[in-house]
Amino acid sequence: MSRFWTQALAIARRDLIVEGRSRETVAVVVPFAAAAVFVVPFATDALDVRLATLAFPVYWLVGLLFGMQVALRQSAMETPSQRRQLALLGVDPVARFTGRVLSAAALVLVVLVVTAPLVLLFYDPEPIARPWSMAGVLVLFALGLAMVSTLAGDVTAGLATRTSLAPLLIVPVSVPLLLGAAQALESVVRGRTTLPWVLTLVVTDLALAVTGVVTARALEESNT
Amino acid sequence: MSRTIPRAILGAAALVAIASGLWLAFTSSPDVFQGDYVRILYVHVPGSWLAFLAFGVTALGSAGWLLTKRMAFDRIAEASAEIGVLFTAVSLFTGMLWGYPVWGTFWDWSDPRMSSTALMFFVYLGYLALRRSVNDPIARARRSAILGIVAVVQVPLVYFSVTLWRSLHQGMTVRPDGIAMDGSMVVALLANIAAFTLLYLYLMVERVRLARVEEIAAVADTELAGRTVAKPNLEGLS
Numbered sequence: 001m002s003r004f005w006t007q008a009l010a011i012a013r014r015d016l017i018v019e020g021r022s023r024e025t026v027a028v029v030v031p032f033a034a035a036a037v038f039v040v041p042f043a044t045d046a047l048d049v050r051l052a053t054l055a056f057p058v059y060w061l062v063g064l065l066f067g068m069q070v071a072l073r074q075s076a077m078e079t080p081s082q083r084r085q086l087a088l089l090g091v092d093p094v095a096r097f098t099g100r101v102l103s104a105a106a107l108v109l110v111v112l113v114v115t116a117p118l119v120l121l122f123y124d125p126e127p128i129a130r131p132w133s134m135a136g137v138l139v140l141f142a143l144g145l146a147m148v149s150t151l152a153g154d155v156t157a158g159l160a161t162r163t164s165l166a167p168l169l170i171v172p173v174s175v176p177l178l179l180g181a182a183q184a185l186e187s188v189v190r191g192r193t194t195l196p197w198v199l200t201l202v203v204t205d206l207a208l209a210v211t212g213v214v215t216a217r218a219l220e221e222s223n224t
Numbered sequence: 225m226s227r228t229i230p231r232a233i234l235g236a237a238a239l240v241a242i243a244s245g246l247w248l249a250f251t252s253s254p255d256v257f258q259g260d261y262v263r264i265l266y267v268h269v270p271g272s273w274l275a276f277l278a279f280g281v282t283a284l285g286s287a288g289w290l291l292t293k294r295m296a297f298d299r300i301a302e303a304s305a306e307i308g309v310l311f312t313a314v315s316l317f318t319g320m321l322w323g324y325p326v327w328g329t330f331w332d333w334s335d336p337r338m339s340s341t342a343l344m345f346f347v348y349l350g351y352l353a354l355r356r357s358v359n360d361p362i363a364r365a366r367r368s369a370i371l372g373i374v375a376v377v378q379v380p381l382v383y384f385s386v387t388l389w390r391s392l393h394q395g396m397t398v399r400p401d402g403i404a405m406d407g408s409m410v411v412a413l414l415a416n417i418a419a420f421t422l423l424y425l426y427l428m429v430e431r432v433r434l435a436r437v438e439e440i441a442a443v444a445d446t447e448l449a450g451r452t453v454a455k456p457n458l459e460g461l462s
Contacts, residue, residue, distance in 0.1 A: 151374075155367050161357040168353055169371070172346040207377070215370045218290065222366040 004095050011091070011099025016106065018077055025070050025107045030114050033066035037118045055125030056189075060182045062115055064145065067108035068170050071149030072163075080158065083220070093216035097150060101212070104146035105139075112138050126189050133188055140201035141181040147208040148173050154219040176204040231429055238426040241419035245270075245412070252412040264322040266412050270420035271315035272341070276379050277424065278308030279348065286372030289365050295439070296432075298365035301372050303431035305351055307424060312345045336385040344378045351375060361439065 019025055040058050044050050078086075086096060119125070128134065152169040156162040180200035187194045249266035285301030288294070319338065320330040332338060351371050358364035405413070 155354065155371055156357070159357045161353070165350070165353055165357055168346070169350040172343045172350070175343055211374050215374070218366060218370055222363055222370075 004092055004098075007091050007095035008098040008102065011096055012102040012106075013099075015077065015100060015103035019103070019107060024073060025110060029066055029070050029073070030111055033062050033111055033115050034118055036062050036066070037115055038122060041122065051123045052125050055119050055123035056182060056185055058123065059115060059119040060178055060185075062119075063108075063112045063141070063181075064171075064174055064178055066111050066115075067142065067145045068149050068167060068174070070107045070111055071104035071146045072153050072166055072170075087220060093220040094213050096220070097154075097212045097216045100150050101143065101146045104150055105142040108142040108145050109138060112142060128185070128188055129191060130188060133194065134185060137181050137184045137194070137198065137201065140198070140205055141177055144177040144201065144205045144208055145170075145174060147205065147212055148177075151208070151212055151215070151219075154222075157222075176200060180204065231426075231433075234422075234426045234429060238419070238422040241415075241422045245416035245419035248412040248415045252408040253406055255406075255409070258326055261322055261325050262409070264318050266416045268315055268318035268322060269413060270417045271311045271318060273417055274311040274420050274424050275308050275315055275341075275344070276383060277421070278304045278311060279344070279376055279379050281428075282308060282348075282351075282372045283376035286369035289369045290373075293365075295361065295365065298361075298369070299432045299435040299439075300428070301369065302355060302435055303428050305348055305355075305372065306431060307427050309345065309348045309352060311420075311424075312341065312348065316341060316345060337382065340378065340382040340385045344375075344382055347375050347378060361442070 037058060040054065041051055044054065087093075148170050149166070152166040152173075153162075155169065156166045159165060180197045184194040184197035184201070187197060245266065249263050252263075252266075254260050255262035281304040282301045285297045285299075285304060288297030289301065316338075319341075323332065323338075324330050351368060354371060355364055355368050358367060
């Protein structure tokens with residue numbers, strides 16, 4: 001394995017170990033996301049028909065907002081001294097970015113996977129003909145959201161306004177991800193091809209990956 | 225003094241140009257289908273053009289800062305982004321005003337130009353919020369330069385959205401095969417685009433100058449009694 005991937009996987013492993021110890025995603029964010037899924041029907045008249053139409057939008061919105069929260073939490077874990085230490089050790093900034101994205105994407109996937117059965121249970125949406133075909137879409141959505149959140153986390157690192165500023169940067173940029181994922185699911189339900197929407201996700205993820213690679217060094221300079 | 229006179233001349237020229245552009249907008253022929261509502265477009269189109277121009281200049285200023293680390297580029301990027309956000313708001317507002325009588329709705333979600341312009345507006349609001357959140361000038365310049373370059377990707381997407389996706393929005397009026405507009409309308413539109421561009425230049429000059437003054441004031445604050453002694457807070461004392 002190349003040095004780059006060794007470093008990236010070590011960073012990802014470190015983040016996941018820290019998460020495994022603190023259990024913030026599993027013990028705090030996922031229950032909060034589940035509560036959000038449960039609470040939305042109280043804002044409607046809770047008629048079955050209306051809930052069924054709300055199911056997928058609620059799922060993606062909860063996935064976006066809580067996934068963003070998880071990914072931002074991940075990017076906030078590194079202290080300035082840890083970042084300086086990594087820089088002094090010669091860890092490639094791009095490998096650091098990649099590692100953090102991988103760990104954040106894994107945790108975003110946890111949020112998406114846990115909330116999916118809750119939405120099916122509480123909202124009773126139209127049946128999904130090929131649920132397995134959504135696996136790739138979930139991975140692409142999680143990767144994209146992890147990249148946007150990691151980038152926004154780096155741009156706002158150390159700022160007092162970080163918790164409110166980072167979401168303001170993330171949400172508008174995440175729209176192509178939301179659009180691609182939501183339309184892909186809609187296409188699966190309607191029995192249409194998902195290709196255009198999967199391509200939307202792929203192109204968005206590639207654009208974000210290029211942005212992350214190009215800006216990694218400059219962002220490291222600004223944060224160390 | 226020597227710098228004040230060209231600024232005043234530029235301001236006066238922008239004012240005259242805007243007045244002339246508006247006069248042309250109100251005296252040009254009404255549209256066959258849209259009637260007098262077409263006059264809104266003489267503000268809407270220049271507003272959109274200025275937004276694109278301003279965000280392009282923000283990206284250039286950002287790149288200039290990253291390459292040279294000269295604060296002048298950061299001031300240009302900041303000034304241009306602020307003006308760009310202002311004119312994006314003008315473009316969105318006038319677009320909605322025009323949309324209601326012509327399309328029958330203030331906002332149409334199926335129109336990619338409207339949605340993408342609104343997204344661009346929010347991204348640059350985030351850019352300005354980021355700038356206000358960072359106190360250190362160097363850190364502010366670096367972080368916002370990165371965002372300024374990344375955000376500009378939206379400009380071509382917004383511009384070409386009417387050709388890339390099916391849209392309710394009018395397509396390109398100026399095309400390689402000609403201009404799909406009456407002569408007097410073209411004159412009014414081009415005059416307003418030129419006038420708004422002149423206004424942009426004037427606002428840029430003033431805003432960049434103000435940013436320079438702000439920087440001098442910030443340095444003066446820290447150096448009032450040496451960097452280790454804070455300026456006394458006299459707020460609320462008479």
